[in-house]
Amino acid sequence: xxxxxxxxxxxxxxxxxxxxxxxxxxxxxxxxxxxxxxxxxxxxxxxxxxxxxxxxxxxxxxxxxxxxxxxxxxxxxxxxxxxxxxxxxxxxxxxxxxxxxxxxxxxxxxxxxxxxxxxxxxxxxxxxxxxxxxxxxxxxxxxxxxxxxxxxxxxxxxxxxxxxxxxxxxxxxxxxxxxxxxxxxxxxxxxxxxxx
Numbered sequence: 540x541x542x543x544x545x546x547x548x549x550x551x552x553x554x555x556x557x558x559x560x561x562x563x564x565x566x567x568x569x570x571x572x573x574x575x576x577x578x579x580x581x582x583x584x585x586x587x588x589x590x591x592x593x594x595x596x597x598x599x600x601x602x603x604x605x606x607x608x609x610x611x612x613x614x615x616x617x618x619x620x621x622x623x624x625x626x627x628x629x630x631x632x633x634x635x636x637x638x639x640x641x642x643x644x645x646x647x648x649x650x651x652x653x654x655x656x657x658x659x660x661x662x663x664x665x666x667x668x669x670x671x672x673x674x675x676x677x678x679x680x681x682x683x684x685x686x687x688x689x690x691x692x693x694x695x696x697x698x699x700x701x702x703x704x705x706x707x708x709x710x711x712x713x714x715x716x717x718x719x720x721x722x723x724x725x726x727x728x729x730x731x732x733x734x735x
Contacts, residue, residue, distance in 0.1 A: 541725065541726035542571055542727060544567075544571045545730050546578075546596065554589070560599060563595070573654075576608070577610040578611050583619075597627070606628065609628075610630035610632065630654045630655075635655075652672045654673045654706065655671040658676070676708065676724075678708065679694060703725055708728040711729040711732050712735060
């Protein structure tokens with residue numbers, strides 16, 4: 540089972556690159572395989588502070604051998620970075636699922652992996668059919684502002700072909716990580732777990 544770190548503002552308070560770097564280095568001690576630079580932006584263009592954070596993220600991923608993904612507010616921003624030659628992979632919001640059906644054709648799928656956020660089995664299967672490499676399925680456990688948890692039995696009962704491409708997400712921490720590891724899914728994703 541692989542682990543997938545997802546950043547949030549708690550990793551970079553005040554958009555401080557030095558704090559972000561220290562936090563990522565600490566978090567990477569928990570054997571991180573994939574990491575996602577998730578950033579909420581006000582425009583399609585990243586400002587200098589946001590670019591500095593992205594560069595720190597990529598530097599730490601490179602240093603620690605972590606596969607980097609980006610999940611930005613605007614899909615166009617992520618695509619522009621890819622077109623400029625940035626060596627990252629995509630984490631798509633569920634609302635961008637149609638992108639896989641059309642626009643992804645211009646990118647070499649052997650060079651850009653795609654993870655798609657999903658919240659139900661049908662959408663997860665659709666994302667995989669359209670070419671996503673993995674899907675996050677959430678929430679597993681209770682998580683603020685994320686709706687009712689799916690629960691352990693839901694994940695245990697997923698079809699095998701979906702389990703092998705599913706990353707469990709939502710409410711995962713050190714108190715339930717062993718239970719998560721027993722679900723038989725491909726991986727787990729978390730924000731706070733890596734900071735504990």
